[in-house]
Amino acid sequence: MPELPEVETTARVLRQRIIGATVAGVSHLDWPRMAPNADLERLSTALVGRPVTSIERHGKYLFLGVEGDRWLSLHRKMTGNVIVEPAERPAAAHTHLVVDFHDGRRLAFVDPRKFGRIYLFESSGERAAFVEPRMGPDAVNDLTLPIFSEALAKRRTCLKSLLLDQSALAGVGNLYADESLWLARLHPARRTESLTRSETRRLHGCLQDVLLKAIERRGTSLSDYVDGDGLPGENQHHLAVYGREGQPCPRCGTLIRRQVIVQRGTWVCPRCQKQPRAQR
């Protein structure tokens, strides 16, 4: 599933490919629930005839800006992909939005599960009003140690729940939460308020390491994810715990275990990540 590193990799590809391209048309919007605040007519009116001026990312959201402060925003949830390709190619199955450009290429939003979301914002203010209540600081661009400590102090919950909460910090999903907690040698069920100052610093550093390494490796391709050129990433070959139940911990060799924490499949090394005493 695309999390911050996958969305960042896609954003970098899109910047190289479509900045300056002018929108010629919008089509294939076949599932209205995927676009809660826009229909094909509104999207066309806002985008057609305008060149793409910027590609931005906050957390797992992608923002495609066109001239005149209009923003097409995409969230890929679990199975969505955003791909630039020649317009003559037949549209892939499960294509739910196509943006055609004047140069004969198109951007396709493909999502078998239809969990992905498409939004249109007609000003930066409108976009900010959407982002602010639901997303905290971006986990890579805005999350300094003091800001992370503050986000942690504001909530009394377990570490896994904190890392997955997009309003606390934006961009981390199930995979990178587990990988960061393993690298920091902290159990996902540990309470936020139980962390010492040095554990907080360690978790912050490990989270940055895990996310930046994953970006260098162009994301993790386990089932669906490919980048803006349709290419898989490399980080799936470097996972320590995620999805590795029964395989040895790369640090100590103990067999990785899967448990369910805050309703999510969670992988831990039972030796490196000591279960807190209050938990069963």
Added chain:
DNA sequence: CCACGATCCTGCTAGC
């Protein structure tokens, strides 16, 4: 404030 369950979807897989 926090936890938990339901919801949205379809592809995959375990089990018969």
Added chain:
DNA sequence: TGCTAGCAGGATCGTG
């Protein structure tokens, strides 16, 4: 072999 029930999961919403 072929079918089906159940699971997975990000964000949101309603309930306790």
